[in-house]
Amino acid sequence: MNPGRLRHRITLQRFTKARNDFGEVIEEWEELGKCWAEVKPVNGKETFVAQQFVAQSTHEVWMRFRKDIKASDRVIDHHGNVLEIKTPIDIGGRGRQLKLLCRQVGF
Template sequence: MNSGKLNRRISIKEEKKIKDIGGGQTTQPLPIADTWASINTLTGREFWQAQQMEAEVSHKITIRYRKGIKRSQVVFYNERKFDIEYIFNRDEANKFLELYCLERV
């Protein structure tokens, strides 16, 4: 991966339930990291292969390797929101992470 392709600024957040004043709970995204990424829409064969992983994915988001990224977190890009379905550390090289995501509508 050419790091020059990491040209989209994303925010990775974890959605936590927080008690509100009325005694109920609200879900609020808490920031984990802001980083540069490459965002690719999966097309044709890639999408079909991703479907074989047993969960639906629509985008591959590539970031530099960092510890602490989990499937329970959410990626925000502009006004768009992506659920992380799979995390792939290619060749266990700890250089880049590929986040296979499903865009929330």
């Protein structure tokens, strides 16, 4: 991995549920941490779903390996875009480099 390519500061988040003092369920995104990564837009397309056009943008996020990343987590990129993690891939299976296949949420 070329560390010079990790030039984007990203935030990793995980969806959590907890109960407050009144017993109400609070759902929020908890920050797992910030790290340096390379965010690359890979594909963009529009699909026709439920009689309306839905735009999807697919990204790859390359970063140093972390074993705590799940497919249900999300990334906030250096522009403030929200990227849902669809698949985390351990490149080479050696625990050195992680590639996240993501889908942009909203615009």
